[in-house]
Amino acid sequence: MSEAKKYPAPVTNPETAAFWDAAKQGKFMIKRCTACGDAHYFPRSICPFCYSDKTVWEEASGEGTIYTYSLMRKSPTGPYAIGYVTLKEGPSVQTNFVDCDLEKLKIGQKVKVVFKPTDGAPLPFFTPA
């Protein structure tokens, strides 16, 4: 079902192009600030916490846990589960959960990143680890 779903291609921009280039290689990138040490998502050039411009790309483990989710049952394209995953590296990211029984999702469950194709760069999703 989720395999059949068509996802929009990212528009991308100069600030985020490196994220999408890496995604094409199957890499899930986050940004980390070398001034304050904190990682953030989605990626910005200027650290949203300390306003330093010393942010660097870092390949994330792609592992995390479900912070919350909601299974949307009334949708013209079929049920889907939106949620937030708290990455091992710290930041929480919005996503959909795919390739699993959506009725069995649980807060705290371990998940890992999986990319799904679009007409452009692939998009990151999460599935039970």
Next chain:
Amino acid sequence: MTIKGKAYIAGIYEHPTRHAPDKSTAQLHTEVAKGAIEDAGLSKDDVDGYFCAGDAPGGAWPMVDYLGLNTKKLRHVDSTETGGCSYIIHLGHAAEAIAAGKCSIALITLAGKPRTGVMPPRAAGAEADFESAYGATTHNAYGMCAMRHMHDYGTTSEQLAWIKVAASHHAQYNPHAMLKDVVTVEDVLNSPMISDPLHRMDCCVVSDGGGALIVTTPEIAKSLKKPLVKLIGHGEAMKGPRGGKDLDLTYSAGIWSGPRAFEEAGITPKDIKYASIYDSFTITVLMQLEDLGFCKKGEGGKFVADGNLISGVGKLPFNTDGGGLCSNHPVNRGGMTKIIEAVRQLRGEAHPKVQVKNCDLAIAHGTGGLLGVRHAASTAILERV
């Protein structure tokens, strides 16, 4: 500096329509403007400040022109757009402008027709590539909040259902309400699951319609015939995932806007006799009651249970018009009707079956955007003079 007592709400109007396929959106804005101006006992040519949000077709200057406002007199305009709470923010901004002498009679309008046709999409922010594909809607964004609130605090669907039950008790007396039937906790739990853990009856209605306000100086308000209602405290705030650090969806920006408003007003939640709380979903009400300080964080479920929000029954009568859950939700934006019902309560103009006795202090609070993603909140505290 404070806006406490420097502005009065002199005119209110809620459009009676809930479905308006035969009217234009600009027409609805004008009908509610006319209603509020007449309620105040003023003329449109008296208006020297205009406030509108994203629902006004084309924004402020096309609306000012269409409304036929007196452009020789109009000297203050504000089109702050913060979704459903825009109008509560406008109320505060109008008071600021009035206190600063930038205008003396401010008109605020809201109108639109989401029941007749799909609303245009909101402009995308910098997050679009990283979020839009995941299909965040109002239902699932608030569902995510409810799911985590239940996880962290043991909040139950039964407790959430009590919020809808209370709204339905009030809506039975509102002839314009879309849903007038009194419902039970079981009715809510037996309604279809829309986006876990929210059932259909945890969700507000979709309606056409609108509303408007006239905000003015104490001197002008006192020269008019309506009971006097003044703004004594106001707050606004915003919240988002902010780079994903320390994500916590169990509280809203109301945790900041509320204390700002209470501090300015010099009162506490215990002093409030009536509360208009934005009820896009039952969870919206529960979280906001906690954030505003009506109960401790995590105790909202216990607070709303057993009819505590029903006028004449519980300790905190809320949304006595039936609110968004039962009466209307014009343009998918609940802030305007929250102010209007609070003013009715303070004037003593609410339905006799739901009118709060000796109602001298009321709160109108709302959020805009998506509680589970990024949103604004605004709080207004009103006093009958």
